[in-house]
Amino acid sequence: MxxxxxxxxxxxPKSPKAWRKPRVQxxxxxxxxxxxGEVSLFxxxxxxxxxxxxxxxxxxxxxxxHDSAAREAWEEAGLQGRxxxxxxxxxxxxxxxxxxLVLCDVDVFPLEVKRQTKRYPEKGQREGRWVSPEExxxxxxxxxxxxxxxxxxxxxxxxxSKKAETPEAKA
Numbered sequence: 638m639x640x641x642x643x644x645x646x647x648x649x650p651k652s653p654k655a656w657r658k659p660r661v662q663x664x665x666x667x668x669x670x671x672x673x674g675e676v677s678l679f680x681x682x683x684x685x686x687x688x689x690x691x692x693x694x695x696x697x698x699x700x701x702x703h704d705s706a707a708r709e710a711w712e713e714a715g716l717q718g719r720x721x722x723x724x725x726x727x728x729x730x731x732x733x734x735x736x737x738l739v740l741c742d743v744d745v746f747p748l749e750v751k752r753q754t755k756r757y758p759e760k761g762q763r764e765g766r767w768v769s770p771e772e773x774x775x776x777x778x779x780x781x782x783x784x785x786x787x788x789x790x791x792x793x794x795x796x797x798s799k800k801a802e803t804p805e806a807k808a
Contacts, residue, residue, distance in 0.1 A: 659729065659740040663702045664693030665710035665748040666725055666786075667718070668793060669767070676793055678773045678786065679750065681714050681765040689776040692716070693743055706746040714765045715757035718750040725792055728781030745785060747793060 667679035680689045692713040697705040707720040725745045731738045768776065770790060774783040785792075 659742040660695075660732075662693050662695055662741050662743045663706040663709065664691050664743045664745045665706040665716070665720065666691055666745050666789070667710050667714070667716050667748045667750045668789065669750045676770060676790055677767045678770055678789065679714060679716060679765060679767050680773055680776060681763045684759070684762050687764075688778050689773075691745070691777075691782070702744055703746040706744075707748055710748050710750075711754070712758045713763055715754040715760065716748065716750050717752050717754060718748050720746055720748045722746075726785040726788075728779055728785055730779045730782070743782075745782075 668676050669679075671677055678691075681692055682688065683690050692706070692709040694705070694709040694712075696702070697708055700708060701722070702724070703720045703722045707718075710716040710720075723746075725747045727742055727744050729740060729742050732741050733739075770786055774786040777783050777786065
């Protein structure tokens, strides 16, 4: 979270009450496993500032948070796959809304990409590309998101089954 931002917003006499509390957004962290087992991440550019981000947006009525995140990935980049229900992490950033800055807390859900469609709602409005977690962390501007991305190999590591850990399985 940006340092001191919550306190500054809460103390500012010009800040409307609605903006004192962070707004929630949902994001997908699109990933795929390469042939060598390495993880690649998909980033898109924002429409206005052209900064590199992960697909994200406001909650969608009638959808669970992880499904909202998956919908954003499809709308912004045509990405489809398996979204996990469990949140991978959270980051905060400031979003400009109607000439004011609004603090947003973004819940991030991993999306294992199976395919990318050729037609999707925001095609032509954004750029997108597959990059390594290291490159992705260097490209994004939000420090909390960069920290989360740097931990993706650990966070997305396949879970070891308990069966494989038993002495019988090792023999």
